[in-house]
Amino acid sequence: MSTVILSWALLLSQLCLGAALLCATWRLIAGPRAQDRILGLDTLYATMMMLFITFGIRTGTSIYFEAALVIALLGFVSSVALAKFLMRGEVIE
Numbered sequence: 182m183s184t185v186i187l188s189w190a191l192l193l194s195q196l197c198l199g200a201a202l203l204c205a206t207w208r209l210i211a212g213p214r215a216q217d218r219i220l221g222l223d224t225l226y227a228t229m230m231m232l233f234i235t236f237g238i239r240t241g242t243s244i245y246f247e248a249a250l251v252i253a254l255l256g257f258v259s260s261v262a263l264a265k266f267l268m269r270g271e272v273i274e
Contacts, residue, residue, distance in 0.1 A: 191239045198232045219263050226256030 205228055208221030230249045237245030 188239070191235050195232060195235050195239075198228055198235065201228045202232070215267055219260065219267070222263070223256065223260045226252055226259075230256070 202225065205221050205224040209218055209225060210221075212218040212221055230252045233245045233249040233252065237243065237249070
């Protein structure tokens with residue numbers, strides 16, 4: 182019984198994360214300012230990371246957790262670099 186509930190909960194969470202991906206993609210594409218686009222990108226990589234984690238739980242393989250860690254690392258670095266670029270106009274001083 183609990184495996185059925187877990188599989189349905191994972192399916193529902195993946196559907197909700199898919200809807201969140203669509204909203205974040207819309208903000209990334211149609212953001213009126215650059216700050217909105219950076220927030221859309223930040224939300225996009227965080228949602229993709231959660232989607233990989235739920236997919237890894239659902240399939241039972243650990244490779245998706247490693248991919249989620251790589252996405253988190255690259256997403257954090259890109260968000261910091263873009264924010265610094267918007268503040269100062271250059272990334273490397």
